[in-house]
Amino acid sequence: MTASYVIIGDGIAGSSAAETLREEDPDADVTVITDEGEALYNRILIKEFAKGKLPEAPISIHDDSWYDERNIDLKLNTLVTNIDTDAHTVGTHEGETLEYDKLLVATGGTPTQLPVENSDADGISHFWTFQDARQIKDGMEAADDAVIVGAGLLGIDLAAICGAQDVSGKYLMRGNAWWRYALSEEGAEIMHEAMRERGVEPVFESGVDRFEVDDDGHVTAAIDPNGDRYGADFVGIAIGLNFNTEILQDTDVKQDNGVVVDQYMQTNVEDVYAAGDLTRFYDVILGEYAQNGAWGSAKEQGTIAAKNMIDPESEEFRWVSSYSITHFDFPFLSFGHPTLGDDSAEMKHSDTEWRRIAIKDGKIVGGVLIGDLSPQSAYKKLMRDEVPIGDQKEILMQEGFSVDDLAPSKEQ
Amino acid sequence: MSRSDSHTHTLGVDLRLVPTDTVTESDRVTHIDQLSEQAQETIFSRVCCGSQRTQQLLTETEELHRGDILVFTDYFELR
Numbered sequence: 001m002t003a004s005y006v007i008i009g010d011g012i013a014g015s016s017a018a019e020t021l022r023e024e025d026p027d028a029d030v031t032v033i034t035d036e037g038e039a040l041y042n043r044i045l046i047k048e049f050a051k052g053k054l055p056e057a058p059i060s061i062h063d064d065s066w067y068d069e070r071n072i073d074l075k076l077n078t079l080v081t082n083i084d085t086d087a088h089t090v091g092t093h094e095g096e097t098l099e100y101d102k103l104l105v106a107t108g109g110t111p112t113q114l115p116v117e118n119s120d121a122d123g124i125s126h127f128w129t130f131q132d133a134r135q136i137k138d139g140m141e142a143a144d145d146a147v148i149v150g151a152g153l154l155g156i157d158l159a160a161i162c163g164a165q166d167v168s169g170k171y172l173m174r175g176n177a178w179w180r181y182a183l184s185e186e187g188a189e190i191m192h193e194a195m196r197e198r199g200v201e202p203v204f205e206s207g208v209d210r211f212e213v214d215d216d217g218h219v220t221a222a223i224d225p226n227g228d229r230y231g232a233d234f235v236g237i238a239i240g241l242n243f244n245t246e247i248l249q250d251t252d253v254k255q256d257n258g259v260v261v262d263q264y265m266q267t268n269v270e271d272v273y274a275a276g277d278l279t280r281f282y283d284v285i286l287g288e289y290a291q292n293g294a295w296g297s298a299k300e301q302g303t304i305a306a307k308n309m310i311d312p313e314s315e316e317f318r319w320v321s322s323y324s325i326t327h328f329d330f331p332f333l334s335f336g337h338p339t340l341g342d343d344s345a346e347m348k349h350s351d352t353e354w355r356r357i358a359i360k361d362g363k364i365v366g367g368v369l370i371g372d373l374s375p376q377s378a379y380k381k382l383m384r385d386e387v388p389i390g391d392q393k394e395i396l397m398q399e400g401f402s403v404d405d406l407a408p409s410k411e412q
Numbered sequence: 413m414s415r416s417d418s419h420t421h422t423l424g425v426d427l428r429l430v431p432t433d434t435v436t437e438s439d440r441v442t443h444i445d446q447l448s449e450q451a452q453e454t455i456f457s458r459v460c461c462g463s464q465r466t467q468q469l470l471t472e473t474e475e476l477h478r479g480d481i482l483v484f485t486d487y488f489e490l491r
């Protein structure tokens with residue numbers, strides 16, 4: 001019998017699943033549904049496009065013929081509106097009903113809106129899609145002053161776009177440092193300085209209380225909770241993601257700030273799988289449920305989900321995620337779960353070299369490296385092999401550290 | 413067709429990473445986070461923080477082709 005696989009979402013998770021399904025089950029019916037108007041593109045390069053450094057074409061990864069050649073039915077501009085897991089069907093906004101044997105939900109997220117007055121004004125952009133990037137590029141090119149909100153990995157992309165487009169920027173942060181859940185003030189200061197060099201000034205203990213607009217409804221300023229006014233004709237916001245799970249509301253699929261899946265990417269409902277940013281997956285290395293928001297992880301989850309859709313529980317997702325910031329002339333890499341842990345170790349080696357590892361139950365669970373990435377593969381290995389590091393934190397922080405420098409563990 | 417299809421590669425030849433400002437519509441562009449862990453480690457050893465370790469050989473693979481542009485701490489052309 002020919003199996004029928006339906007994938008909702010043509011991001012990297014959905015697309016890699018489709019590719020794997022086709023490779024491993026040449027006769028199956030594979031359908032990919034996306035509400036976007038374009039096939040898979042490189043979401044992690046749209047920031048380079050918005051900076052004005054990359055033309056459009058290299059952002060595209062697949063065109064329609066990629067799907068045709070693999071006999072994958074791609075439905076663009078098609079919003080899935082409901083799922084009936086008893087009937088094994090999905091419904092679209094056009095009233096079409098598709099049957100599935102196995103379903104993959106890979107719908108990612110939508111940027112969280114800032115819940116303040118005038119946050120929907122002209123000139124205010126959120127950042128997730130290629131369409132957003134086009135709007136941000138146009139907005140920044142026309143702007144003199146920008147305000148950036150959101151002290152995380154996407155916020156810094158907006159700050160870097162601002163710098164690349166020669167727009168003077170104020171980067172409003174609620175705390176005392178950029179990405180304060182993963183970096184100490186000392187580490188974050190390296191990033192702050194890099195932003196300043198590009199004309200973007202971090203503003204701490206700030207945020208947005210409301211936006212002011214002109215008579216045409218275009219943003220003119222952000223007012224922070226201290227009452228300070230920051231004039232801006234462009235505002236970029238990146239304060240988080242809401243996972244696209246509305247389509248699951250009439251199902252029994254378990255959610256817990258994301259779709260809960262096991263290490264095989266299976267949900268609690270038979271024949272329904274999930275992959276990519278929207279999953280809260282069982283992390284076999286960590287020994288608990290976790291989330292990743294990175295390209296490589298989403299791609300691997302799509303591949304693993306597809307393998308298990310064909311042959312249930314045949315392959316686990318076992319992965320140390322990593323995420324780079326590529327806006328500066330020094331490297332920045334975060335890996336694993338740098339915001340978790342009950343302990344940490346950090347060291348500054350120079351004005352542009354800093355590292356921190358997050359430790360949980362005596363084992364590395366993540367970290368951030370700035371400037372010197374040389375220990376990254378050793379740290380990842382220790383994390384992957386779940387090696388107890390005992391009282392050897394200082395050795396881990398030494399320049400030129402390698403796994404062989406650690407004393408053999410007694411706790412095994 | 414995909415941008416990763418239909419490319420022949422010369423195995424075993426060391427590639428150079430040459431900073432570039434020019435990207436054209438027909439270039440294949442790859443971000444460092446798209447690469448496998450092994451390819452990333454090779455790039456790291458070549459571009460940065462290589463003072464204490466040996467630079468690894470950078471050869472053509474399915475992931476990295478001669479002529480590609482790599483986005484990392486700069487835009488690099490693989491030559």
Ligand SMILES: Cc1cc2nc3c(=O)[nH]c(=O)nc-3n(C[C@H](O)[C@H](O)[C@H](O)COP(=O)(O)OP(=O)(O)OC[C@H]3O[C@@H](n4cnc5c(N)ncnc54)[C@H](O)[C@@H]3O)c2cc1C
Nearest residue numbers: 009011012013034035043080107108276277293294295298
């Ligand atoms: C600006 C930006 C920069 C980034 N930079 C990096 C980086 O440097 N490194 C890194 O590792 N990661 C980066 N990321 C994160 C990375 O892009 C994501 O982790 C990854 O793309 C997630 O893939 P996904 O397939 O899970 O979800 P998505 O890419 O979000 O794909 C989900 C798709 O499903 C569609 N969809 C949603 N609901 C429905 C529905 N009901 N019906 C039909 N279709 C639907 C959506 O429109 C979307 O196309 C960045 C993200 C952004 C936005």
